[in-house]
Amino acid sequence: MTMENGFIHTTFNDRDETPEIAESIKIEVKNLDLFYGDKQALNSINMDIYTKKITALIGPSGCGKSTFLRCINRMNDLVPNCRVEGFIGIDGHDVYDKDIDVVAVRKRVGMVFQQPNPFPKSIYENIAYAPLMHDIVKKGKECDELVERSLKGANLWEEVKDKLRDPGTALSGGQQQRLCIARAIAVEPDVILMDEPTSALDPISTEKIENLMLDLKKNYTIVIVTHNMQQAARIADYTAFFHMGNLIEYSDAKTLFVNPKEKKTEDYITGRFG
Amino acid sequence: MKEQNDNYFYIPQIKRRNQKAALFKGATIMAIVFSVSFLIFFLVDLGRSGYPAFFQTYVKMEVTINEETVENPYAAVKGKNLKIASRAWLRDLPSEVKQNPTWMNTTREHWVLANSEVDQYVKGKESRTKQNDRDYVDELKEKGFVELKFNTIFLTTGDSKIPENSGIYSSIIGTVMTIIVTMLIAFPIGVMTAIYLEEFAPDNRWTQIIEVNINNLAAIPSILFGLLGLAIFINFFGVPRSSPLVGGMTLALMCLPVIIVSSKASLKSVPASIRQAGFGLGLTKWQIVRDHVLPLAMPGIMTGSIISIAHALGETAPLIIVGMIAFVPDAATSFTDAATVLPAQIFTWAGMPEKAYLERTAAGIIVLLAVLLSMNAGAVYLRKKFERKW
Ligand SMILES: Nc1ncnc2c1ncn2[C@@H]1O[C@H](COP(=O)(O)OP(=O)(O)OP(=O)(O)O)[C@@H](O)[C@H]1O
Ligand SMILES: [Mg+2]
Numbered sequence: 001m002t003m004e005n006g007f008i009h010t011t012f013n014d015r016d017e018t019p020e021i022a023e024s025i026k027i028e029v030k031n032l033d034l035f036y037g038d039k040q041a042l043n044s045i046n047m048d049i050y051t052k053k054i055t056a057l058i059g060p061s062g063c064g065k066s067t068f069l070r071c072i073n074r075m076n077d078l079v080p081n082c083r084v085e086g087f088i089g090i091d092g093h094d095v096y097d098k099d100i101d102v103v104a105v106r107k108r109v110g111m112v113f114q115q116p117n118p119f120p121k122s123i124y125e126n127i128a129y130a131p132l133m134h135d136i137v138k139k140g141k142e143c144d145e146l147v148e149r150s151l152k153g154a155n156l157w158e159e160v161k162d163k164l165r166d167p168g169t170a171l172s173g174g175q176q177q178r179l180c181i182a183r184a185i186a187v188e189p190d191v192i193l194m195d196e197p198t199s200a201l202d203p204i205s206t207e208k209i210e211n212l213m214l215d216l217k218k219n220y221t222i223v224i225v226t227h228n229m230q231q232a233a234r235i236a237d238y239t240a241f242f243h244m245g246n247l248i249e250y251s252d253a254k255t256l257f258v259n260p261k262e263k264k265t266e267d268y269i270t271g272r273f274g
Numbered sequence: 275m276k277e278q279n280d281n282y283f284y285i286p287q288i289k290r291r292n293q294k295a296a297l298f299k300g301a302t303i304m305a306i307v308f309s310v311s312f313l314i315f316f317l318v319d320l321g322r323s324g325y326p327a328f329f330q331t332y333v334k335m336e337v338t339i340n341e342e343t344v345e346n347p348y349a350a351v352k353g354k355n356l357k358i359a360s361r362a363w364l365r366d367l368p369s370e371v372k373q374n375p376t377w378m379n380t381t382r383e384h385w386v387l388a389n390s391e392v393d394q395y396v397k398g399k400e401s402r403t404k405q406n407d408r409d410y411v412d413e414l415k416e417k418g419f420v421e422l423k424f425n426t427i428f429l430t431t432g433d434s435k436i437p438e439n440s441g442i443y444s445s446i447i448g449t450v451m452t453i454i455v456t457m458l459i460a461f462p463i464g465v466m467t468a469i470y471l472e473e474f475a476p477d478n479r480w481t482q483i484i485e486v487n488i489n490n491l492a493a494i495p496s497i498l499f500g501l502l503g504l505a506i507f508i509n510f511f512g513v514p515r516s517s518p519l520v521g522g523m524t525l526a527l528m529c530l531p532v533i534i535v536s537s538k539a540s541l542k543s544v545p546a547s548i549r550q551a552g553f554g555l556g557l558t559k560w561q562i563v564r565d566h567v568l569p570l571a572m573p574g575i576m577t578g579s580i581i582s583i584a585h586a587l588g589e590t591a592p593l594i595i596v597g598m599i600a601f602v603p604d605a606a607t608s609f610t611d612a613a614t615v616l617p618a619q620i621f622t623w624a625g626m627p628e629k630a631y632l633e634r635t636a637a638g639i640i641v642l643l644a645v646l647l648s649m650n651a652g653a654v655y656l657r658k659k660f661e662r663k664w
Binding site for chain 1: 477545547548550551552553554555556557558561565566569570
């Protein structure tokens with residue numbers, strides 16, 4: 001570590017697994033430790049996540065993928081006895097700064113969960129609620145347009161345009177998940193976090209959401225946790241392999257899957273443990 | 275010995291297992307038969323003893339109305355008739371005449387309310403009516419001058435020392451006013467407390483102590499809440515005794531713990547994923563609770579609150595302590611007037627020596643049950659309305 005010299009970025013250049021492509025860094029994670037009570041769940045994670053790319057987090061169950069993901073939009077604040085140390089910056093701004101509002105962070109960082117969780121309200125209200133609360137749009141035409149734009153962005157518009165007043169929970173699982181994605185992008189975030197977004201879905205819905213992610217990549221930085229190695233290989237630009245709270249290997253997806261440097265990574269992706 | 279069953283799936287224990295299952299099922303059926311028959315017995319008995327109170331005996335007799343009898347209404351009916359006419363009816367005669375000026379200076383046949391003893395005799399019950407009066411009533415009956423008419427008095431007047439003139443109306447009004455006060459106080463405070471404890475309070479020793487105490491309060495004998503109401507509201511704050519206001523506040527104290535506990539439970543049952551979705555969108559806790567959690571919890575909150583308030587409706591002990599057992603003939607017109615409530619009225623009548631009050635007691639219970647059932651029906655309706663299927 002060479003924090004003293006003030007050139008923070010140089011810290012990473014001496015790690016040979018760090019991709020050496022000239023990408024702009026969206027999220028910067030430095031020396032991140034996380035404790036649930038006395039139990040350490042993340043050990044000194046260092047990682048740069050690149051703008052408008054899909055970064056996949058893989059690793060065996062319980063290795064800390066979800067925990068890491070939740071650090072980025074501070075959802076771990078809601079877990080009692082959870083303590084975070086280290087630095088996470090989005091566009092260089094400290095997410096864990098004592099003086100900032102968590103709500104503002106979460107506005108910039110949307111999240112999609114494993115189980116589709118639409119609000120028990122109409123499709124329209126599901127999308128319109130948060131933007132109205134955040135004063136992003138006004139009620140009426142402006143809001144209607146945002147709803148339409150978001151649903152189109154999530155490739156759901158054609159399926160629901162005639163039933164916007166129907167309950168969101170009446171949609172199929174895959175449609176619900178796309179509704180949740182539409183709801184997330186309606187708030188106009190920069191980053192979208194997805195925790196196993198397709199694990200509860202059938203192959204066709206999964207494919208739709210994967211295609212959607214490839215579309216969304218043009219405008220958003222996406223971090224996705226997945227157990228599905230093929231999925232990671234199909235859509236991810238970068239892939240990080242976690243094991244027991246450690247970031248074992250992080251590189252562009254192709255290198256990691258074709259030519260892993262670490263023995264553990266190789267064992268995991270070839271299915272020898274996990 | 276029986277032949278061994280050689281089916282692969284045959285288990286030797288099957289017979290005993292089935293027997294046990296049948297025994298258990300039988301026991302559960304017995305339990306329900308027992309409770310249902312008890313309920314039916316109760317309702318039938320209540321109906322049988324309360325039903326007659328909804329009809330009252332009227333006798334057709336000659337009534338003389340002139341200047342003199344308006345001054346002294348007991349002179350309006352003569353001889354034997356005076357023995358069977360209701361004093362209360364005669365006492366009200368002058369004001370009746372005022373409303374019907376054409377009655378003045380006439381001697382006409384009127385359907386006159388009979389006194390309660392005659393009424394009991396006509397209904398075939400135990401009565402203190404003397405033998406010669408009984409013969410006279412029988413005689414009138416032959417002529418078709420005795421009739422049981424629907425008892426509007428019972429449903430439109432308050433309590434009275436004259437049985438045939440006593441009614442349930444003022445206690446219905448008292449109960450409704452008291453319950454309104456209880457609802458207006460207990461529901462918002464209870465739900466707000468539950469929201470704070472469930473959604474906002476930090477999980478520390480203080481909140482745990484508060485929660486344990488609330489749970490214990492729900493189990494405290496209701497009479498203690500009466501003492502509390504007496505000490506705080508009447509003695510300290512000087513709220514008028516016997517008023518629906520003080521009764522309602524006392525019952526609100528009693529309802530609060532139950533409302534808090536049940537509201538907390540239904541808030542807790544709202545899936546965490548809803549809250550997570552909200553946080554993920556950068557909503558504040560208050561926005562999430564108000565617009566997403568609360569609507570989902572509302573049916574449960576309503577059910578708990580209405581059950582607790584309906585329970586309070588039948589509560590007598592704490593209200594006796596704050597003076598709502600007083601003899602109140604007139605319906606309250608404001609929340610600070612003296613009033614009585616249905617259970618207290620029933621309790622008073624049950625202790626009266628006149629037999630006519632006995633059927634009124636049962637009829638009062640029927641009215642109380644009717645009020646309770648209609649409240650519950652209202653609750654079910656409200657819940658269905660709030661419980662939109664998503
Ligand atoms: N709320 C919590 N309180 C205490 N420990 C927790 C909590 N959440 C997670 N952990 C622990 O932290 C570790 C990492 O959990 P995490 O949920 O991040 O794993 P994961 O990689 O997402 O696993 P999976 O693939 O099964 O979802 C696990 O050992 C888990 O037991
Ligand atoms: Mg996980």
